[in-house]
Amino acid sequence: MxxxxxxxxxxxxxxxxxxxxxxxxxxAKKPHKWIKWVAAAACFALMTGGVLILPGWREEAPLESTASDCSESSEISGPTEIPTWEEPRYTALEIADLFAVKDNLGTNQYQRIYVPDSKDLPLVAPGGEDYLGVYRYAQKGIPLDKNELSAFLDSVLPSLTDSLDITLPPYEIRERERYGGRERVYEYLEFGEHSRYSLNFEQSETHISVGLSDVRDKQGIVLDGEIIQADQRLTDEEILDSLQSVKNKLCRIFGVSFTKEKVVRRYSSDSKHGVVDLLVYFYNETGHPLERYGEILSDYILIRFDNFANYDGDIVSDGVLTVASVGYRKYRTPLAESYELIANAGLISLKEAEELLFNGYAFGGHYCPLCMDAQEEVSFEGYEFVGMEYYFGEEDDGSALVIPFYTFYKEIGTSQNGNKVYAKTYVSAMPLLGYDEYLESQKTDHRR
Amino acid sequence: MEDEQIVDLYWARSEAAIAETEKKYGRYCRYIAFRILQNDEDAKEIVNDTYLKTWNTIPPNRPDQLKPYVGTVCRQLSLNRYEAQTAQKRGGEVGVLLAELSECIPDRSGGADIGESVALRDALNRFVRSLPDKTGRIFVRRYWYASSISEIAKEYAMKESSLTVLLLRTRRKLKEFLSKEGFDV
Incomplete structure (x- = not known):
């Protein structure tokens, strides 16, 4: 049998x-405590004839609360119904459930970060705030619209192919069934001599995107006779300066104007060359507080330089990178408005966070409930760097709870390619209950 | 990074897609492989194979949810490895699962009929959807993820004995369901 x-x-x-x-x-989804709070507040508002408004972050009414001394207070706005959390709202196990076990995102164990130098660590220093916003992310979609997609493609593709000096082959947009609660249509084309380029575009309920890649010959993307390239040996500012002409062309092609730009470099442990990839974003600021922590919440253009061998003959470089893809994402519903401020949470101090860290009360120790790999124990005593970061705890329905963490970095060695290796772990910036129970569960769950 | 963005990376043939998949779902895949193979080294190999197969199948595929996609790939590869390793004998958690299921799912060892296979898969989906939510999750957890009784019981705050009875009753329901659907069980 x-x-x-x-x-x-x-x-x-x-x-x-x-x-x-x-x-x-x-x-079974237990309502978060903030949901209970909101429900209770709603009942109270109804009983008293008041109105409960849970506004988006754009509401301009001043916030009257103890958060008035918060550095965000000028940004987080809205009626007084936005609660201020002074006491713990979650247990460590609840946070672990959101951030560690469920999504395997890395808070079960400390993360390894590879960088050539400590200055390359992607961290945002804590701002010394007493309060920070807690957000609920839930991007609403709108029904697909063929006319909208056709108009978008009609406005973008002719100028794109003109710049590439290539004629686009005939194509059709394939429909897809609703799947996983969302619907989208997409198409993928290879075109040009020897299928040099690939083009993919799609319309989902939340966005339209188009991506152009240098697929086969690795000759680079050439726009109006200018190759898209970046010299990774330059500083971020110098790279951005060198790409201004390309940026202008892309903005013209996509019919947009972006005032912000940034470079993101990613490294590995084994590549003998510099970056694994180098990303250049062009976008706009929306004023949302999460942007301070690196989130891009507007439409954006992304140029991605790959620096690894996909196929035999690929060139991996220590210097100028030419293998690129270009993408443009246009949100059909404003992304920034998808982050609803649900509370201003009182934060523990850095000193309190250190105490938790040194006692092992961190999300990212060497115990892991799920994986088979045990990590070497790292003592974060004498850690080198501390940052502040928001973490996205996704729920089943695609929404997410977005809450702040302190992040601690400790150098633990050098990788074979010479990059420094940092262990990174998380300590909740919000006070939590039940740390001992959480730690015990990690120990007993490991390798179960 | 959102699944959509990772899938975009696959479509752009960016190897960063694999790094992001490993970062987000590496442990999830290792869990699936380990539950079936019960061996760390084999599990690691299968997970690497999972990334390669995912790379080779996206595009043309464009999964909306990457997690079940890579999970399914990993599970198939793990079962392949399990078959190759245990051609002569059955053992481990998978052996137990097979024994549990053999009484209620038709054995198609006489030759794969594509039509019957599709019909059976459709019926299994309908069956799981017909179950109460918790029971459906437990059923999938046991027979898709090959999770142990003790692990499931702990996660669902149930006694192992209660869970065993629940699974037994669910298997009986499955047998009855498939019988009504015209399958020879």
């Missing part, structure tokens, strides 16, 4: 059934 057929038949279960039964997925 080949009984594995049985298991293979079960392998054909639908993706949503598989996803919601995954290890660590919540069995």
């Amino acid at each position: 080949t009984g594995e057929n049985i298991l293979r038949d079960l392998g054909g279960l639908d993706a949503d059934l598989i996803a919601k039964a995954a290890p660590g997925e919540k069995i």
Whole structure:
């Protein structure tokens, strides 16, 4: 009997059934305490004839609360119904459920960060705030609109192919069924001599995007006779300066104007060359507080320089990078408005965070409930750097709770390519309950 | 990084897609592989193979949810490895699962009929969807993820004995369901 057929038949279960039964997925969604609070406040508002408004962050009414001394107070605005959390709202286990076990995003164990130098660490220093916003991310979609997509493509593709000096082959947009609660249409084309370029575009309920890649010959993307390239040996500012002409062309092609720009470099442990990839973003600021922590919340253009070998003959470089892809993402519903401020949370001090860290009360120790790899223990005593970061705890329905963490970095060695290796771990910037229970659960769950 | 962005990276043939997949779902895949193979080294190899197969299948595929996609790839590869390793004997968690399921799912070892296979998969989906939410999750957790009784019981705050009974009843329901659907069980 080949009984594995049985298991293979079960392998054909639908993706949503598989996803919601995954290890660590919540069995039944318990309302968050803030939801209970909101419900209670709503009842109270109704009983008293008042109105409860949970505004987006753009509401301009001043916030009257203890958060008035918060550095965000000029940015976080809205009626007084936005609560201020002075006391713990979550247990460490609840946070672990959101951030560690469920999504395997890395807070079970400390992360390894590879950089040539400490100045390359992507961290945002804590601003000394007493309060920071807690957000609920839930991007609403709107129905697909063929006319909108056609108009977008009609406005973009002619100027793009003109700049590439290539004629686009005929194409059709394939429909897709609704899947996972969302719907989208997309198309993928390869075109040019020897299928030099690939072009993909799509319309989902939340955005339209188009991406152009240098697929096969790795000759680089050439716009109006100018190759898109970046010299990774330059500073970020110098790279951005060198790409101004390309930026102007891309903005013209996509019909946009972006005032902000930034470079993101990613490194690995084993590449003998510099960056693994180098990303250049052109975008706009929206004024949302999360932008301070590196989030891009507007439409954007992204140029990505790859620096690794996909195929034989690929050139990996220590200097000038030419293998690029270009993408443009246009949100159909404003992304920034998808981040709803649900509370201003009182933060623990850096000193209190250090105490938690030194006692092991961090999300990112060497115990892991799920994985098989045990990490070497790292003492964060004498850590080198501290940052502040928002973490996205995704829920089953695609929404997310967005809450602040302190991040601590400790150098733990040098990788084979000479990059410095930092261990990175997280300590909740909000006070939590039940740390001991959380730690014990990690120990007992490991390798179960 | 959102799944959509990672899939974009695959479509752009950016190897960063693999790094992002590993970062986000590496442990998830290792869990699946380890539950089936019960061996760290084998599990690691399978997870690497999972990234390669994902790379080779996106595009043309464009999964909306990357997690179940890579999970399914990983599970298939793990079962392949399990078959190769245990051609002569059955053992481990998978052996137990096979014994549990053999009474309620038709054995198609006599030859794969594509039509029957599709019909069976469709029926299994409908069956799981017909179950109460918690029971459906537990069923999938046991027979898709090959999670142990003790692990599931702990996560769902149930006694192991209660969980065993629940699974037994669910398997009986499955047998009855498939029988009504015309499958020879």
